[in-house]
Amino acid sequence: MGDLNLLPVVAIAVPLLASVLILLVGRYENIREGVTITAAVAMLGAVLAMLPSVLSGTRITVSLLPMVPGGDFALRVDAFGMVFALTAAVLWLLNSFYAIGYMRAQREHAQTRFYFCFAVAIAAAVGIAFSENLLTLFIFYEILTIITYPLVVHIETPEAMKAGRKYLAYLLIGGVFLLAALVLTYVLTGTTTFVPGGFLAGSGSAIVLQVLFLLFMVGFVKAAWMPLHGWLPAAMIAPTPVSAFLHAVAVVTAGVFGIVRIAGWVYGMDLMASLGLGTLLALIASFTIITASLFALTEDNLKLRLAYSTVSQLSYILLGVSMLSVAGMTGAMVHIPIHAFLKITLFFVAGAIIVSTGKEYISEMKGIGRNMPVTALMFAAAAIGICGLPPLSGIISKIYLAVGAVEGGMPVLLLVLIASAVLNAAYFFPVIYTMMLERPDDEASLVTVSEPPLIMLIPIILTVAISILIFFYPAMPFMDLIDIAIAEITGSVIP
């Protein structure tokens, strides 16, 4: 058991160590990439090693540093955290291969800084997943904000610096609100430790708890809910591996992860229902889902279209939480990995297209599917998945969310889901058509186009394969983990 307690620390320490190593060996590119890959494998190994015990219901707790009475810098590995951590670990490994291919193909500058920041960022993300209390979560959260800044402004153009300022402004101000919420929680209850089913009940008047929730929501601005989403499209200026990472693994998922944690482990579903927070969250989420899709409809830059799609999809998770029902929560939690694998595929393809053709605008991508068939097919598969069509995993969260809406007594949310499904198809399928079936304007310009290098192509295929696998075998391991998490927060027997 002693060994087991070390694993969460190992999972976070390995990438941190790797980041230092990367700085040291930065000049030797192949060794540096080797460090990244090794660290990714090691971290994945550490996370997987903890999986069996988490699946059996154990929670691994490690207290690292006492800080304030009632709030240590501590880690706890539970089922829901494992969902995020597993997604992050697997995708960091695939993204590392992809990033190596991308950075070298584009001959990007400052690669050492890039890999350094990446390693620290993944450590922070996994730290968020394994946080035992709000304080630890906050610390890792802010680390994540700061360390992703150099990644966002990587290309160092004036435009990138401006975008970086916007990025920092939104996220750091959000961090201030999160700190305020954290402090208020501590003042109200004397503790910040996550408790399944919540610990805030009865600790303050309704108004205070509602305001506190709003503070948390603004604090988790990383969830990109409207109207505080502006940092995400701005951050698209980053190199594509960063966008893929930001959008699938680290930053945005950390945001929604935080909100789910608050709902299930700080407030608890009953308290949220009695405070009317479900309705508030449902309103915010519905507004975001629809409006972001409308933005995506007419956006010609592929990465920006995908950014707005991400904003919309993240609010699916918030919508699931707002239903305050078992199926809704399940849908929200399962959408985290499902969306992650599908969205990272889409961004991977966008990056592959940039590498192979230099093109960023959808209207310029006519017919590239003929020269890049596998890549385009993977895009089509992932887009179909996001639209919630079989045989990819998106349909699973769609079903759960629909059931959750009825279960939670909010059938009007079904209309949001219906409208959103139509809008998703409306902005994704034209891209599929343009890439795969449309005839190019100028045949000659496509002669040099071919599939991206294998080191980029294989991760793309793998993420799609995993998405299909999740469709056929959702239980392994995500649904099993989520069942345990739901049982935790609803206080029912673990199945």
Place this chain on the structure above:
Amino acid sequence: MIDIPPAFVYLLGIFLIPVLSGQVRKVWTLLVGVLGLFLVASLQSVAPALTIGLLPGIDMVLLTVDPMRQVAGGIFALSGLIVLIYATYRDLPTAETVGILASIGAVLGVVYAGDLITVFIFWEALALASLLIIWSPRSAESVAAGYRYLLYHIFGGSCLLAGIVYTVTATGSAAIGPVGGGGLLLMLVGIGVNAAFFPLHTWVPDAYPKASIVGSAALCIFTTKAAVFLLAEIGGWGVTVAYMGGVMALYGGVYALMQDDIRRLLSYSIISQGGYMVAAIGAGSVAGIDAGLAHMVSDILFKSLLFMAAGAVILRTGSHRLSGLGGLWKAMPVTTLCAVIGSLSLAGLPGLNGAMSKGMAIEAAGAVPYLSPLLLVSSVITVLYVYRFLYLGFFRPAPGVREGPPLRDPPVPMMVAMGVTALLCIVLGLFPGILTDLLPGGTGAHPFALAGLIESVAIFAVAGVLLLAVRPLRQPWPGATIDIDVLYIGAGRAVTWFSAVPLMHIAGAIDHGIERTAVCLKRVTANPTVAIQIAGKSATLPLMQAFLDPSRSQAYEEELSYLRDHYPDVQTDIWGGGYGLIFISIIAFLYFILDVVW
């Protein structure tokens, strides 16, 4: 006895398509089709098999077999094979072949599913497969039509999911059976999109004519009939559904009459005939369900036959408008014969399968007031447009001189496919028992009974009189292309315009506002006390100018300008401390207020 859902044969068979080509690919598709048909035929009634646990208490049942499913599965697999034979006349694009095989697989998945969730998953797969078929020609109009098709069917699929979810949470099980409560409307909308209820029908005449020749023949078999089958399976509908069937029959018939494009005419005919099925099923009786199923089988046969014949005509003549066709009976006798058999079956001539099942449907609809007369009127209209189709398309002297290669019958695969289907129409028409013995309720058909014969004769007589009396009916006219989809297209354009123009402006304004606030904050925080002084002085400047004499207000103004010009380097004296006192008082006040509130 094999326990494999037939859908998997087709869905797995797809994987070899991209790697094969030419004749090998055609052989493979036929092999898959034959295998699938054998599998369907060999299934025997089994209790639900192949279950997968989804939600607590909700199981997905991939395979369950009963007489109703056997009838549907049989006809889908059989016509699927016939279309695959038809398709071998040329090398189809990969997307189209994949689409056709996937459609057959998906529809069989819907048929043999034992629970609503599985139905939904295969339903969505069917929409995707049909989209592939529609997009294959890659023409500008097929792109647009496919896009509209997709949006329609995603909308319908999501409504269906919503309805299913309602039922599942209300009853605690996903078993297929009558629904009620909140989910009913949503489910009807969802099924109605596929079944082409009015006003959710416009995708049929929009998309089907724009697919390729093979594509149309394939499309007409699956989507609409899958919906009819699901309606029959679920059952327990009220008279509203029955009347919807009547509306569909009449609307489809009238619009079919108004068409010039032959495939558009046939598309509206799909809606019209679908109306008979929906009306019979909506009538609610066992005989009604049987009638709906029987007419589904008949319609699949003669409609696909007609689409195949239309495809042959388009292939050889290059023309798809009745106004440009004519005189084909001499040059393309086989095609004409097949078209005649299909048309007369559609029209309800006793001796062909259409009459048999149409009679059953009209009889079952008799239980609902005013429904049978609606259907009979639609039958008369059907004869009218059938006449136009045959006369204007095949039998009248060709208008003008036709250019291009001399006309002849289509390639052998087409003729084989059409011939087999025509034969089936005749056989089932002369020996209705072959089909009715398989029907779940055991209802019989009496096309040759006196009542049935009189009905048929009456319909043809009335139609004949109308044709003789109303001359324009015998002449070509420009087709009516306006249907209520103008409203939907308008709405779609409005949404797109909204996101492109006003939404962008609002977002830009908000963004700009936030940026200006940020810039303003940045400026203020450079020297806050002076900034507040400037703000205060600017606010009171008008008052000063009003109440003080000019020289003193002038000095005030100069002081203000000095502060502004030298901002943020201006130092200020402790006068600024007054503002600090004000701040502290405000905060203390708030603290006490909140303390009371807390």
